[in-house]
Amino acid sequence: MNTPASPAPAATDALVLVVEDEPRLAAVLCDYLRASGYRCEWIADGAQVMSAYAQRQHDLILLDVMLPHRDGISLCQELRAHSQVPIIMVTARVDEVDRLLGLQIGADDYVCKPFSPREVIARVGTVLRRYRQTPAPRAQPLQIDEPNFRAQLxxxxxDLTPVEFRLLCALASSPVRIWPREQLLNHLYPDHRVVIDRTVDSHIKNLRRKLTETGGQEDPIRSVYGVGYRLDLAV
Known part of the structure; x- marks a missing residue:
């Protein structure tokens, strides 16, 4: 691959995350991206992608399929669960594109190795323009996956206990609705054990702490004196 020959700078300072475990290839891509006016970050380990994106909210991700510790397919699927960030998948095999398309993992484009760096830059520009012309729906801050017992903010x-997870699911099922303690208790214990309504207060306290620690914002659970609780978060 040749050194970038001063392509016309892009009218953007978009931050692109290059996820590629081949250092020389990653360096070439980053050189071309920077020469085209983009900012760039490189990650070689699939296990570091989610935390990096959560911290810096990149404008586009160039995501290799085969990576150490975590593959690109599962990463793309998790990113799509709570984000509309543009994703261009990179694969070493032409027949892999058919499999990726068949999985419908939500990527915006696919590039096969070996490729021309200029082609990749052109695709980056095309995908970014597409997103800017069509505003993406706003990602909701709270994502709940009940079948897999997972929640993200x-x-x-x-990191929730089973009771805290059921409590969050109940509150999130009707955001802004005021939930009396008695109704929340019905959701907490499937065996319908007899407990006092103040038990809810203890679980609310723990859930509040975890939501504020994870979200880094003010407490999203509101107490309504003499009535119960409500969740002020979009789901």
Whole structure:
């Protein structure tokens, strides 16, 4: 691959995340991206992608399929669960594109190795223009995956007990609705054990702490005196 020959600078300072475990290839891509007016960050380990994106909210991700510790397909699927960030998949095999398309993992484009760096830059520009012309729907801060017992706030995993998870699911099922303690109790214990309504207060306290620590913002659970609780978060 040749050194970038001063391509016309792009009218953008978009931040592109290059996820590629081949250092020489990653260096070439980053050189071309910077020469075209983009900012660039490189990650070689798939296990570091989610935390990096959560911290810096890149404008586009160039994502290799084969990576150490975590593959690009599962990363693309997780990113799509809570983000509309543009993703261009990079694969070493032409027949892999058919498999990626068949999986419908939500990538915006696919590039096969070996490729021309100029072609990649052109695709980056095309995908970014497409996103700017069509505003993406706003990602909701709270994502709940009930079948897999998982919840994320602003892209960060919530470490919840089973009771806290059921409590969050109940509150999130009707955001802004005021939930009396008695109704929340019905959601907390599937075996319908007899507990006092103040038990909810203890679980609310723990859930509040975890939401504020993970989200880094003010407490999203509101107490309504003499009535119960409500969740002020979009789901």
């Amino acid at each position: 602003h892209g960060r995993e919530l």
